[in-house]
Amino acid sequence: MMRTRPLKVALLGCGVVGSEVTRIMTTHADDLAARIGAPVELAGIAVRRPDKVREGVPAELITTDATALVKRGDIDVVIEVIGGIEPARTLITTAFEHGASVVSANKALVAADGAALHAAAEAKGADLYYEAAVAGAIPLVRPLRESLAGDKVNRVLGIVNGTTNFILDKMDSTGAGYSEALDEATALGYAEADPTADVEGFDAAAKAAILAGIAFHTRVTIDDVHREGLTEVTAADIASAKRMGCTVKLLAICERAADGASVTARVHPAMIPLTHPLASVREAYNAVFIEADAAGQLMFYGPGAGGSPTASAVLGDLVAVCRNKLSGTTGPGESAYTRLPVSPMGAVITRYHISLDVADKPGVLAQVATIFAEHGVSIDTVRQQGKDGEASLVIVTHRAADAALSSTVVALRELDTVRGVASIMRVEGE
Amino acid sequence: MMRTRPLKVALLGCGVVGSEVTRIMTTHADDLAARIGAPVELAGIAVRRPDKVREGVPAELITTDATALVKRGDIDVVIEVIGGIEPARTLITTAFEHGASVVSANKALVAADGAALHAAAEAKGADLYYEAAVAGAIPLVRPLRESLAGDKVNRVLGIVNGTTNFILDKMDSTGAGYSEALDEATALGYAEADPTADVEGFDAAAKAAILAGIAFHTRVTIDDVHREGLTEVTAADIASAKRMGCTVKLLAICERAADGASVTARVHPAMIPLTHPLASVREAYNAVFIEADAAGQLMFYGPGAGGSPTASAVLGDLVAVCRNKLSGTTGPGESAYTRLPVSPMGAVITRYHISLDVADKPGVLAQVATIFAEHGVSIDTVRQQGKDGEASLVIVTHRAADAALSSTVVALRELDTVRGVASIMRVEGE
Numbered sequence: 001m002m003r004t005r006p007l008k009v010a011l012l013g014c015g016v017v018g019s020e021v022t023r024i025m026t027t028h029a030d031d032l033a034a035r036i037g038a039p040v041e042l043a044g045i046a047v048r049r050p051d052k053v054r055e056g057v058p059a060e061l062i063t064t065d066a067t068a069l070v071k072r073g074d075i076d077v078v079i080e081v082i083g084g085i086e087p088a089r090t091l092i093t094t095a096f097e098h099g100a101s102v103v104s105a106n107k108a109l110v111a112a113d114g115a116a117l118h119a120a121a122e123a124k125g126a127d128l129y130y131e132a133a134v135a136g137a138i139p140l141v142r143p144l145r146e147s148l149a150g151d152k153v154n155r156v157l158g159i160v161n162g163t164t165n166f167i168l169d170k171m172d173s174t175g176a177g178y179s180e181a182l183d184e185a186t187a188l189g190y191a192e193a194d195p196t197a198d199v200e201g202f203d204a205a206a207k208a209a210i211l212a213g214i215a216f217h218t219r220v221t222i223d224d225v226h227r228e229g230l231t232e233v234t235a236a237d238i239a240s241a242k243r244m245g246c247t248v249k250l251l252a253i254c255e256r257a258a259d260g261a262s263v264t265a266r267v268h269p270a271m272i273p274l275t276h277p278l279a280s281v282r283e284a285y286n287a288v289f290i291e292a293d294a295a296g297q298l299m300f301y302g303p304g305a306g307g308s309p310t311a312s313a314v315l316g317d318l319v320a321v322c323r324n325k326l327s328g329t330t331g332p333g334e335s336a337y338t339r340l341p342v343s344p345m346g347a348v349i350t351r352y353h354i355s356l357d358v359a360d361k362p363g364v365l366a367q368v369a370t371i372f373a374e375h376g377v378s379i380d381t382v383r384q385q386g387k388d389g390e391a392s393l394v395i396v397t398h399r400a401a402d403a404a405l406s407s408t409v410v411a412l413r414e415l416d417t418v419r420g421v422a423s424i425m426r427v428e429g430e
Numbered sequence: 431m432m433r434t435r436p437l438k439v440a441l442l443g444c445g446v447v448g449s450e451v452t453r454i455m456t457t458h459a460d461d462l463a464a465r466i467g468a469p470v471e472l473a474g475i476a477v478r479r480p481d482k483v484r485e486g487v488p489a490e491l492i493t494t495d496a497t498a499l500v501k502r503g504d505i506d507v508v509i510e511v512i513g514g515i516e517p518a519r520t521l522i523t524t525a526f527e528h529g530a531s532v533v534s535a536n537k538a539l540v541a542a543d544g545a546a547l548h549a550a551a552e553a554k555g556a557d558l559y560y561e562a563a564v565a566g567a568i569p570l571v572r573p574l575r576e577s578l579a580g581d582k583v584n585r586v587l588g589i590v591n592g593t594t595n596f597i598l599d600k601m602d603s604t605g606a607g608y609s610e611a612l613d614e615a616t617a618l619g620y621a622e623a624d625p626t627a628d629v630e631g632f633d634a635a636a637k638a639a640i641l642a643g644i645a646f647h648t649r650v651t652i653d654d655v656h657r658e659g660l661t662e663v664t665a666a667d668i669a670s671a672k673r674m675g676c677t678v679k680l681l682a683i684c685e686r687a688a689d690g691a692s693v694t695a696r697v698h699p700a701m702i703p704l705t706h707p708l709a710s711v712r713e714a715y716n717a718v719f720i721e722a723d724a725a726g727q728l729m730f731y732g733p734g735a736g737g738s739p740t741a742s743a744v745l746g747d748l749v750a751v752c753r754n755k756l757s758g759t760t761g762p763g764e765s766a767y768t769r770l771p772v773s774p775m776g777a778v779i780t781r782y783h784i785s786l787d788v789a790d791k792p793g794v795l796a797q798v799a800t801i802f803a804e805h806g807v808s809i810d811t812v813r814q815q816g817k818d819g820e821a822s823l824v825i826v827t828h829r830a831a832d833a834a835l836s837s838t839v840v841a842l843r844e845l846d847t848v849r850g851v852a853s854i855m856r857v858e859g860e
Contacts, residue, residue: 024580024724034767035579035647041785131577135727139577141571147561148567149465150454150745217465277731280710294454294742295567295732302728315580329757338462411854 003038007322010075010100011045012091013082014054016307017132018045021079021314022057032315040077044069070095072155075414077321079314080104081132085112086328092117096124101325103317105132105310111206113221114213118334125277127330129317135160135286137309138302139316144214144290145332152293153215156254157429159350160207162284162304163198164250166190166228167272168238169282170270172247177235190284200229201267204252211288212254212265218340220254220265226345228268237269240355240394243383244427246271247279250384251428255348262343271353272429279429289429346403351380351430353396356412360391364417368393371415375408390419396427433468437752440505440530441475442496442521444484446737447562448475451509452487462745466752470507474499474737500525507751509744510534513560515542522547524556531755533747535562535740541636541652544643548764557760559747564637565590565716567739568732569746574644574720575762582723583645586684587859590637592714593628593735594680595662596620598668598699600714602677607665620714630659631697634682641718642684642695646730650684650695650771656775658698667699667853670785670824673813674857676701677709679859683736685778690761692773700781702859709859719859776833781810781860783826785852786842790821794847798823801845804831805838820849 009025011018019371025032025042033039045057046066054062063069070078070091078095079101082088088109092102102121104110110117110130121128131141135158144153159165163185170181182199185191197203205225212220228252241248249272254265272279277299281287286304291297303309324331358364365384372379378398385392405424412418439455455462455472463469475487476496484492493499500508500521507746508525510532512518518539532551534540540547540560551558561571565588574583589595593615600611612629615621627633635655642650660680671678679702684695702709707729710782711717716734721727733739754760788794795814802809808828815822827835835854842848 020724028580028582031582031647078522135807137581138728139573142577143569146750147572147746148742149749150458150462150747151742152458152461173790217461277710280707292567292742294450294738296736296739298568298730298732300728300730303726306726308724309726312578312581312722315724316577317580319579320576323762327759329759332753334587335465393590411718 003326006039006041007036007076007325008043008074009040009318010043010069010078012078012080013149014045014047014057015081015316017081017310017340019054019057020307020311021081023318024057024311024315030057032319035319037326037375040318040322043075055260066091067094070100070382071098073098075100076325077318079318080106082106083108084293085109089113093120096126099124099126099389101127101321103321104128104130105314107133107203107206107210111209112211115219115334115336117174125330127321128333129321129331131317132310132313133168134210134302135288136302136306137303137312138286138288138300140211140288140300141214143300144211145335148292148295151295153258153290154293155291156211156215156288158207158211158252158288159249159278159281159286160252160288161198161204161250162286163173163191164204165281165286166284168230168233168248168250171233171235171238175235176229178233199231201227204250204267208252208254208265208267211252212263213336215254216256216263216340217335217338218263218265219336221341224265224342226266226268230269233269234423237425240353241271244271244353244396246273246427248425249278253428256418257343257347262341262347264343264348266345266348268426270426270428276429346401347373348402350401350402351397351399351427352405353394353425353427356393356395357419357422358391358393359417359419360386360389361417364391367391367415367417368412371411372397372408375404375411377408392422433756436469436471437466437506437755438473438504439470439612439748440473440508442508442510444475444477444487445511447511447740447744449484449487450741451511454741454745456486462749465749467756470748470752470753473505496521497524498549500530501528502652503528505530506755507700507748508532509748510536511744512536513538515539519543523550526550526556529554529556530764531557533744533751534558534560536560537563537633537636537640539626544640545649545764545766552763555760557751557754558763559751559761561747562740562743565718565734566732566736567742568716568718568730568734570641570718570730571644571731574641575765576788578722578725581725583720584723585684585721586641586645586718587708588637588641588682588710589679589708589716590682590718590720590734591628591634591680592716593621593625594634595716596714598660598663598678598680601663601665601668605665606663608663629661631657631680634697638682638684638695638697641682642693643766645684646686646693646770647765647768648693649766650693650772654695654772656696656698660699663699664853667855670783671701674783674826676703676715676857678855679708687773687777692771692777694773694775696775696778698705698856700856700858706859715824776831776836778832780832781812781827781829781857782835783824783855783857786823786825787849787852788821789825789847789849790816791818793846794821795823797845797847798842799801801841802827802838805834805841807834807838824851
């Protein structure tokens with residue numbers, strides 16, 4: 001049954017992921033051929049720096065002309081592991097025009113422009129697969145798009161950035177502050193020299209957009225995702241979470257509104273109960289928790305980044321795309337038929353943990369409680385601590401709209417007796 | 431793009447799962463049609479007891495003649511949720527002969543006869559999907575077969591039976607004995623009136639066979655799976671596990687041998703460290719932990735049984751099979767090209783926790799240690815407790831072959847100073 005003419009693969013990018021893809025394609029060629037039904041052959045590898053030493057990467061395949069590679073006309077599948085918007089977007093589009101299917105690990109591009117890329121693929125009867133774009137080796141795109149295709153997903157709650165989970169886990173386990181934990185993450189290679197994309201939540205927001213689109217069969221781009229990083233999270237916040245039986249995680253949260261007519265997608269630090277399965281996700285691991293009508297609660301856990309795990313996801317897609325090529329079909333493409341609008345952050349309904357620095361005198365709590373009531377935010381618990389004329393109020397609310405909480409905070413800041421709003425953190429996963 | 435002629439589906443069995451499949455196909459018809467690209471229509475429902483009241487199940491679709499239903503000739507997909515070997519096997523085979531693809535939730539049948547069923551499907555260009563056969567709603571078949579198709583899976587470690595996990599979780603959290611915990615499971619509906627299939631590990635063994643076959647691209651049947659139930663697990667074993675920082679779980683374990691030339695599959699109670707992700711799987715939840723060369727450690731968690739979760743998995747398969755029908759192709763079928771032999775239990779290498787009742791006199795430990803050494807089983811730790819002329823030895827070994835441990839135990843029983851072997855439990859997940 002095995003076809004002998006090999007399928008030809010072009011690899012764009014040969015960094016940590018690309019060289020691991022090359023290694024596995026070489027060392028596991030027989031297994032890949034058996035699983036696909038035909039051999040696969042690396043036909044070319046486009047890089048920016050051809051002179052860099054790349055162990056185990058055949059020098060004769062290296063080219064700096066990525067455009068010429070994807071235009072060759074005999075390429076069956078293009079694997080794109082360059083990252084970023086350009087030149088990746090143009091190369092992928094050119095690949096489709098020349099008859100190739102594409103496997104990409106590019107979360108930024110898919111989150112920014114997934115609909116156009118899917119349309120370009122569909123116009124040419126090609127596949128666009130990107131399991132590696134969300135949480136590395138953890139199967140998420142395929143389970144959401146295929147395994148849960150007969151179900152209705154209501155919520156996706158994910159730890160989808162390993163750097164920030166490592167930082168928060170350190171803060172939680174050692175009591176360290178943010179800067180100290182970031183330094184350790186950098187020293188151990190979990191954080192990049194410029195950690196902005198991770199700690200400001202851009203990376204997680206791209207993944208949230210992709211997950212929300214697939215989960216709710218609609219279109220969500222990174223611009224639709226409300227984003228807050230973790231740079232403001234303090235050791236005091238972590239300690240406060242512990243007192244509540246919680247820990248702090250940077251979560252990507254995608255929800256269908258209660259009326260089913262809209263969705264929201266957001267990334268921000270949040271307190272979650274220690275009993276929640278996501279609470280025990282340590283170090284740089286990722287995990288995504290999914291709530292669906294019929295399936296109930298599912299969780300997918302694993303390494304969210306790294307050369308080998310990402311290569312595993314890329315190669316799983318490669319096998320699928322090659323099989324589709326051989327049978328002359330394509331896999332499930334974009335499913336965005338619900339066309340559900342994305343509501344702004346103000347429409348999100350959740351709970352809040354708020355720390356206020358207040359004057360230590362009678363009547364302050366009554367004043368504060370009145371402000372909450374006036375804005376329709378119901379208080380669940382209050383803890384009051386005072387010393388030396390200063391006091392703090394730690395308030396946990398019932399579920400309320402984010403817009404109502406925001407206007408409550410504006411009003412609280414105007415009270416003479418409120419010296420400052422020390423922190424506001426959402427409480428999720430209950 | 432939507433085809434208007436509906437795909438016709440025959441449902442075999444309308445118990446807890448079947449009626450939930452019917453409900454979702456009715457209430458979510460528009461979503462299913464959008465995701466498939468054509469409407470799907472329930473063309474008939476075969477049951478044994480036609481007079482039973484089934485809320486929301488259209489009476490005009492009910493038939494007692496399952497054979498006639500699968501032979502109609504206009505059926506695109508047969509959903510089999512009867513369970514058991516016959517008549518399910520004959521009905522599925524007949525369905526293939528008449529041009530239908532099959533979605534099944536039947537672990538017993540797939541574990542006993544999967545290869546023949548796959549061959550029958552392939553001969554007719556039909557699909558055989560059975561995501562629901564392993565761990566209910568948790569996507570496992572598809573991630574193993576597709577997401578990890580470019581990787582090499584080395585080990586699968588799973589809690590795949592909710593009843594036994596509920597019982598062990600109760601024993602762990604309350605100190606209850608096995609009988610008491612089983613009674614509670616029965617009272618709460620987690621255990622059936624005859625709990626044999628669950629507590630003796632037959633259900634888990636079927637799932638282990640299916641998982642091993644898919645993970646290692648070979649053939650494993652339920653007869654290849656070493657099976658021990660949990661009826662012998664005592665409150666003392668659980669307490670002993672706790673002292674080691676462990677808990678006891680009934681695990682399905684599928685492993686590739688270190689030399690890669692064979693595989694093993696087994697089901698038995700085992701101690702696992704509390705730090706292992708499987709240790710925190712509580713109540714009747716299931717979870718499967720997978721170790722792969724490139725992906726590293728992955729875990730999939732969720733409800734392993736129940737009408738709705740199982741229906742979710744069935745319908746995910748239905749969408750995939752219908753899409754394949756429309757595009758005139760089939761999904762990935764059986765992949766058993768490695769033809770790896772299944773080694774017997776004696777070849778398994780793991781660690782052991784052994785409790786011995788011994789005479790409380792000098793030299794016993796030396797005698798016991800000699801027996802271990804003579805059989806090539808290296809001791810990691812020993813804890814000795816004595817009172818009133820009786821003593822116990824709790825021994826944890828280094829990794830050793832199961833056959834070596836078995837012969838050690840035979841020799842220990844022959845020692846005059848060993849009054850009895852109170853328990854032997856394997857230690858996994860380290």
